[in-house]
Amino acid sequence: MSFDIEKIRSLFPVLHQEVHGKPLVYFDNAATTQKPQAVLDALTTYYNHDNSNIHRGAHALADRATRYFEETRETVKNFINAKEAAEIIFTKGTTESINLVAATFGRKFIGKGDEIIISTLEHHSNIVPWQMLCEEKEAVLRIIPITESGEIIYAEFEKLLSPKTKFVSIVHASNALGTINPVQKIINAAHAVGAKVLLDGAQSTSHLEVDVQKLDCDFLAFSAHKLYGPTGLGVLYGKREVLEAMPPFQGGGEMIKEVTFEKTTYNEIPFKFEAGTPNIADVIAFKSALDFINLLGKKDIKTHEDELLAYANERMSEIKGFIPVGTAAEKVSVLSFNINGMHPYDVGMMLDANGIAVRTGHHCTQPLMKRLGLEGTVRASFAVYNSKSEIDKLAEGISRIARIKNK
Amino acid sequence: MNSIAEIQDEIVSEFEILGDDKESTIYYIMELGSAMESFPEAARIEENIIKGCQSKVWLIAEEQDGKVHYMADSNTDITKGLISLLLRVLNDRTPEEILDAKLNFVDRIGMGSIIGSQRSNGFAAMIKQIKLFALAIQSNQNV
Numbered sequence: 001m002s003f004d005i006e007k008i009r010s011l012f013p014v015l016h017q018e019v020h021g022k023p024l025v026y027f028d029n030a031a032t033t034q035k036p037q038a039v040l041d042a043l044t045t046y047y048n049h050d051n052s053n054i055h056r057g058a059h060a061l062a063d064r065a066t067r068y069f070e071e072t073r074e075t076v077k078n079f080i081n082a083k084e085a086a087e088i089i090f091t092k093g094t095t096e097s098i099n100l101v102a103a104t105f106g107r108k109f110i111g112k113g114d115e116i117i118i119s120t121l122e123h124h125s126n127i128v129p130w131q132m133l134c135e136e137k138e139a140v141l142r143i144i145p146i147t148e149s150g151e152i153i154y155a156e157f158e159k160l161l162s163p164k165t166k167f168v169s170i171v172h173a174s175n176a177l178g179t180i181n182p183v184q185k186i187i188n189a190a191h192a193v194g195a196k197v198l199l200d201g202a203q204s205t206s207h208l209e210v211d212v213q214k215l216d217c218d219f220l221a222f223s224a225h226k227l228y229g230p231t232g233l234g235v236l237y238g239k240r241e242v243l244e245a246m247p248p249f250q251g252g253g254e255m256i257k258e259v260t261f262e263k264t265t266y267n268e269i270p271f272k273f274e275a276g277t278p279n280i281a282d283v284i285a286f287k288s289a290l291d292f293i294n295l296l297g298k299k300d301i302k303t304h305e306d307e308l309l310a311y312a313n314e315r316m317s318e319i320k321g322f323i324p325v326g327t328a329a330e331k332v333s334v335l336s337f338n339i340n341g342m343h344p345y346d347v348g349m350m351l352d353a354n355g356i357a358v359r360t361g362h363h364c365t366q367p368l369m370k371r372l373g374l375e376g377t378v379r380a381s382f383a384v385y386n387s388k389s390e391i392d393k394l395a396e397g398i399s400r401i402a403r404i405k406n407k
Numbered sequence: 408m409n410s411i412a413e414i415q416d417e418i419v420s421e422f423e424i425l426g427d428d429k430e431s432t433i434y435y436i437m438e439l440g441s442a443m444e445s446f447p448e449a450a451r452i453e454e455n456i457i458k459g460c461q462s463k464v465w466l467i468a469e470e471q472d473g474k475v476h477y478m479a480d481s482n483t484d485i486t487k488g489l490i491s492l493l494l495r496v497l498n499d500r501t502p503e504e505i506l507d508a509k510l511n512f513v514d515r516i517g518m519g520s521i522i523g524s525q526r527s528n529g530f531a532a533m534i535k536q537i538k539l540f541a542l543a544i545q546s547n548q549n550v
Contacts, residue, residue, distance in 0.1 A: 020429040343483035345462050346437070349522075353429035361461075375482070404437070 003296070003304055005387045011036040011292075012385055022355030025390045030175050030203060030334055030381035031359050032225045036292050039229060042285035050284075053277055055254065069280055072287040073270070079290050080220060081211040082237055089243075089273045090283055093234035094202040095125040097221030098169070100236055100273065101198055102129035104246040106167070109196075112138040114166040117190075119144040119152050119181070120371050121174040124364045126200045130169060139166075146371065150177040150326035158189060165195040172204035176363040176379065177326025178309075178334030180208070187217050196242065202226055206383070207305060207332040209298050218242050228383075229289035230282035236273070243269045250275040301384050305333035308382040308391060315395035321406030322398065325377045333382035336363075339398070341405030344376045347398075351378070354397040411504065414496050415512035422516040432521055433485060440487030443494070446480035459532030461525055462486045466533070468540035473548070474499050475541050489522065490533055497537055502545035506538060 012034045052061035077085040091097045134141045144157045168190040173180050187197045198219035205222040224233040252275035257265040266272045316322045321340035348360030361376040362369045425432045455465045462483040481487040
């Protein structure tokens with residue numbers, strides 16, 4: 001099925017504007033996606049009609065807000081096919097979700113000499129929390145190497161696995177290059193040595209079908225704002241038995257069962273991990289974002305984005321001086337590149353002058369850039385509302401820029 | 408040599424010719440950078456990098472006949488162009504002139520909207536470093 005792109009675009013008010021006198025082409029979707037009108041409406045409706053604190057109020061508004069809030073949890077559960085809604089914890093974002101696991105599961109179950117495996121492709125938010133934990137616990141961080149094309153070397157991963165391996169935290173799809181990791185194989189192999197696995201789904205959940213029961217991952221972390229939802233909201237999925245074994249993350253309201261000055265007992269999951277008043281409005285509006293994705297269907301979204309990426313690769317291959325970065329066989333819709341003789345910042349700024357929004361720099365993956373011998377890249381990342389004619393504009397912009405140094 | 412005020416007026420009128428077209432403005436800035444005095448390889452070291460810039464900017468200064476001579480380089484062409492504008496206004500002047508300089512061309516050409524807020528921070532860091540060098544040379548002169 002091919003989408004009616006104009007109809008989809010009409011749902012996103014922000015796309016209809018000019019930047020530096022040119023129609024906006026928004027290709028920074030891996031950083032954050034734009035929000036459909038339904039999400040914006042859900043936010044204002046909540047504040048106009050339902051604003052109330054949840055789970056405790058003895059009045060109609062609190063009851064409504066609580067119901068809507070828990071409906072989102074149910075929708076997220078279905079979105080990733082979790083067994084039950086209690087396994088869905090709302091956080092500030094992927095970063096907080098990973099930090100939560102490192103600070104609770106990590107602190108309780110990782111000890112001296114234990115090993116944690118990550119890959120060269122990781123975002124800083126899936127590196128630093130584990131480094132901090134390793135430093136505290138005298139544990140060891142092991143890194144899966146990658147090939148020049150930006151794919152992990154699976155055989156090297158197998159060599160790293162041992163009874164010492166307690167945890168594997170791996171990105172599902174790379175934010176900098178788009179590489180899709182063979183996560184099913186990784187999870188199975190990690191489980192075979194008794195290790196738990198966290199998937200960083202920040203870039204995968206918007207493009208790929210992610211079924212946590214089928215994958216059998218122990219944790220999945222992702223952010224609402226990369227899924228056409230509001231900023232400042234993320235999800236941590238965890239298997240019930242793992243979450244129950246973990247100590248709480250933060251102390252405060254909501255997460256307790258009973259507090260006395262002598263001893264506090266903790267609430268059941270998911271509330272044990274949701275101390276304080278949560279981000280109620282954004283959680284409620286997130287449901288509209290997921291409804292939007294479900295309406296279009298992940299399979300068709302993926303087909304559309306794959307077509308865009310294939311078309312972009314084809315157009316860019318004609319450009320002298322265009323250097324693709326990350327050429328894995330399996331990718332989400334990320335086009336990372338450099339222009340021969342030019343700094344990515346300069347390319348990004350010139351594209352911006354053409355109304356084209358891209359990301360430039362190290363994409364919070366400095367170890368990856370170092371491995372590739374690059375200071376950074378220019379990254380164009382496509383979403384469901386992007387079109388081939390926008391890619392034509394990108395190709396025209398890039399060829400004009402590339403000609404400066406590649407005559 | 409034209410005064411600091413005169414050179415700034417020159418820059419402003421050049422940018423006025425470019426008008427609102429952001430693309431040609433950027434091309435122009437990049438060309439300015441490519442015309443800059445070549446930077447000594449030996450000085451391309453960590454200690455000479457200006458802190459606070461997103462891209463790498465190397466800046467050195469020395470006293471020549473009571474005036475401050477600067478040399479700069481960057482790994483990005485746009486940044487190199489930006490610093491070349493600053494040096495066009497401030498290079499080879501006395502420390503007093505540099506320290507007293509009112510750099511109004513930056514606002515007059517709408518630099519903030521040309522380069523965006525992140526690069527504007529870097530631009531401010533360049534100006535600060537230029538003035539710090541002038542101050543250091545002035546203190547030496549007064550010893």
